[in-house]
Amino acid sequence: MKKILMLTGAVAFFNLTSCTTKKEEKKEESQFSITNPLKTDTSFTKEYVSQIRSVRNIEIRAQEKGYLQNIYVDEGQSVKAGQLLFRIMPKLYEAELLKAQAEVKEAQIELQNVKLLADKNVVSRNEQAVAQAKLDAAKAEVSLAKLHLSFTEIKAPFDGTIDRIPMKLGSLIDEGALLTSLSDNSQVFAYFNVSEPEYLSYQMNVKDRGDKKVSLLLANNQVLSEKGNVEVIESEFNGETGNIAFRARFPNANKLLKNGETGKIQMVVPLRGALIIPQKATYEIQDKMYVFVVGKDDVIHSRNITIASEMPDLYVVGSGLSETDKILLEGVQKVKDDEKIRYKFQDPKEVISHLRLKAE
Incomplete structure (x- = not known):
């Protein structure tokens, strides 16, 4: 009987020790990556749906x-x-x-x-x-x-x-x-609508904007070989949409573009001193964007942020973060608010270099 009890106790001790070891191993494995927001000068390409119009397009009607x-x-x-x-x-x-x-x-x-x-x-x-x-x-x-x-x-x-x-x-x-x-397709106009904040940024940052060249992405997802120039901005905003219309002129020597086509204007938007974070470091709740910030004693806290611009794999932060904040890079769905974590720090430049958009 004593042997049976001793054997049972040994098995229980072994199981307990085994479970404790697995929990410790699991805890050891729960190491998260963190980084800082990166403040840098960069640029991104903004796309706008556009309508193509001939420089001259008229109806020929009978006068008699x-x-x-x-x-x-x-x-x-x-x-x-x-x-x-x-x-x-x-x-x-x-x-x-x-x-x-x-x-x-x-x-x-x-x-x-x-x-x-x-x-x-x-x-x-x-x-x-x-x-x-x-x-x-x-x-x-x-x-x-x-x-x-x-x-x-x-x-x-x-x-x-x-x-x-x-x-x-x-x-x-x-x-x-x-x-x-009758259409004169020697050149074409591409009309596209820009929001009020984007219009103000465009007009107020003339030096940063550089030239007025834009590209045209065609319906087959190929970019027109020749660039166009933004040359006209309408005089007033649309009261219903809050947008204002821009017009870009494109050369069309080979007559590829026709009146009534559609496409997407690609405009390069410069960003000076932008605060950039990876998109994977964020999560969304009820149309609001959050990140986990590492505080004292390695405890994480959720923080609401605003997004100024969106790029491939990256967000430009409008408010809510500074470049000295430490944010959780991966595993935002695996942690909870006010949870203490183990982490390793990754240099933000190294993190950005592995994403599609690289900081300048």
Whole structure:
């Protein structure tokens, strides 16, 4: 019986010792990495959704009513300024011109007769003036008829590319009917919206901003080979969105970009004296961002911070931290507030060097 008790006690002691050893080993393994926020000068690329517009894009509309007699171009065709695009049947307007020209001849003959009579004092000079006015009115009708006749020929006002042609040959065209659109794609504008804080930063940091060059990320996730220039900012903010529109101009020599395309403007934003921390050192609760700060006696405390900017793998801290604070780098989901931890310190520059964005 004593042997059995001794054996049981030995097993219990062994199990207790084993459990204690495992807990100690687990405790030994619970060593966390900490670091400091890094204060440095750097930059990051901000993306903005943009709409592409041709430098010139107009609707070509009929200025006279009639049947569409000729279409001289095709959809997608490049045309030159002054090139004939469409012709509306001109017969009616040709007849009106002939009638107006005949009325001019009649008025000229009448004026000659009245002048001869006025010279002989048969009629007054007032009647000669009336005949002259009739001639002037007839000439004006000729000019108007020529203008209407010219409207039957629709020509390109500038070099560009023809869009869709909705009307077909023989269609009855009303005055003002849409015949096609014409786009000048030699250059394009990219419009994008910027928030008020970003606008203020852009305008107030002219020296830090450098040049006004921006890149354009296309819909296939490839960056346009040529950069554009930010050249225009609208005069007022949108009351509903709180944004203001910027416009960048891009060269388009190969005509790759078309009116109506979409893309993303990539603008390099410089940061001077930015306080940077890894994103993995943070956690979020109810739309608020927190980090664990190591205090006295190696006890950690959660602290609310604000984020000024976001970059790949990194946050720029707006408030809540200083560069001397020690923050938990990894394992934020494994610890609790007011918990004492064991840790090893990692140099912030070394930590940043292993992330996608490196400090300058």
